[in-house]
Amino acid sequence: MNEFELIARLTRSLPRNESVLVGAGDDCAVLEVGVPDRLLLFKTDAIVEGIHYKNDAPPEKVGRKALARTLSDIAAMGGTPIAALITLGLPRQFEPEFIEQIYAGMNALAQRHAIAIVGGETTTNPERVFISVSLLGFVPRGKALLRSGAKAGDAIFVTGELGGSLAGRHLDFEPRLAEARWLADNFSIHAMMDISDGLAGDLRHLLKASGVGAELLKSAVPISRAAITAAKAGDAAKPAFVAALTDGEDFELLFTVASKDAVPLLDAWKGKFSGLRLTCIGKIVRGEGITLRDKNGAQPLTAHGYVHFS
């Protein structure tokens, strides 16, 4: 049983109440809490030393990453983050300066997005640092961007470039908050999520949630320079295209719009976010799964994204 199978099994029996509009299974939970014009977004995400970052990573960047991951989830709903709580599991022997640097990285990113850090706790995790961030945000009522709205015929877009994030970008990525809010405000986005486990795996989640399939154009997938460099490192390395599909930790936006909106959206994007690539990588089709089209024709894609515990 891998991570996703276990989650599916657990999710079926979770208790709900009348506040829950979207529970487990999207980038954030969406809650009705009685605010006239807005819904509440609620998300938690953890990073663990030696799993999500190497133990020689600068602590400021580790703290920054812990918060940035949850911001990417709020972005993926078209939301605005408001307040965070920090849970820090620490070995018994620790340097206070190390913890202060973790917080310095989080605080700087929080301040830039006007997010309050309203507490949390420190506890003991003897063997390694464990950082869990819990985040609240808001989204205008009726504007939450879910994974489940993709329709056959939609154009599929990704921001940025994919693959090779673990070479460094995973400690420095910019959560796409402004971009996602602009998309939600100006276009009818059918489905959106952030890419955290690799395009192939995450797109599959979006397709499954929407009950559709996708056809990707191989030559269109934007591959990062880091993935290309890594692919040249030796015979054992992943081909760059496979890295772009499966590496994970990209934290870019993946979304779909009606095909008629694709060109106007691209044009408007270039005027607004000229420093960030936006690429149409294919289209939503009836059926299920991912088909990859290249000069030799179309064939099913079997490569999966990164799966914990598999």
Place this chain on the structure above:
Amino acid sequence: MNEFELIARLTRSLPRNESVLVGAGDDCAVLEVGVPDRLLLFKTDAIVEGIHYKNDAPPEKVGRKALARTLSDIAAMGGTPIAALITLGLPRQFEPEFIEQIYAGMNALAQRHAIAIVGGETTTNPERVFISVSLLGFVPRGKALLRSGAKAGDAIFVTGELGGSLAGRHLDFEPRLAEARWLADNFSIHAMMDISDGLAGDLRHLLKASGVGAELLKSAVPISRAAITAAKAGDAAKPAFVAALTDGEDFELLFTVASKDAVPLLDAWKGKFSGLRLTCIGKIVRGEGITLRDKNGAQPLTAHGYVHFS
């Protein structure tokens, strides 16, 4: 530097915004989110295998405890819990049944309090189970019970009996949600918190937040049967009274009211919660710190509650 010194140092520089009414330092954060009649409560709490429970503890009880701890914090504000997210750090090899049992314990407690579990995540923590629960709740506007409201002359109350919780009760305790809401609805509670690190240590936090001191009547402190039994175990054991002051994991309510309300409150309590002891253990005084009064007179209390990392 111990846990509390580190927290104080970190808390000073946390970013805030206009939503924050109460940030780090109380049982929960209190947020203004635009709900007409209510404020939002936000809390996170973690338990770690081998630190907060033994690795042979039944997984249902471990899951129950993880959620119950955060419920106790919502109770301590006079609030009502709404929705939770669960972060589960797991060794790479795990039995799905083990995880399902953890969730079964959480789900049952959540259902009893009409709390939705709206997602979370599983991640890898190679050496031990790490469970972090993030919880949202509401409190009526103007009714949040803080640590900072105690006044000289107040009577100090505790629910239940203290000490010896690790012998078993820490896996079965009932968060005092109904009791705390009843107190908030029916009396002018000046200050309240839950006892998680031991009466002596936690009362000190309340006193410091309120800028006052306390005089405790030694004979009044309610000592649990478990603490008394443990004290008889051998010469090396803690005296039962010291256990009641310092053991931690009691998850009872500690609160203060004006002295004129003390007797009416006790009378009304007996009619409403006849199964749960409520004890006046002393009074709030000017000054700082805790004085302990017994038949030999009054002297400063120097025993501290349990402190991580000390």
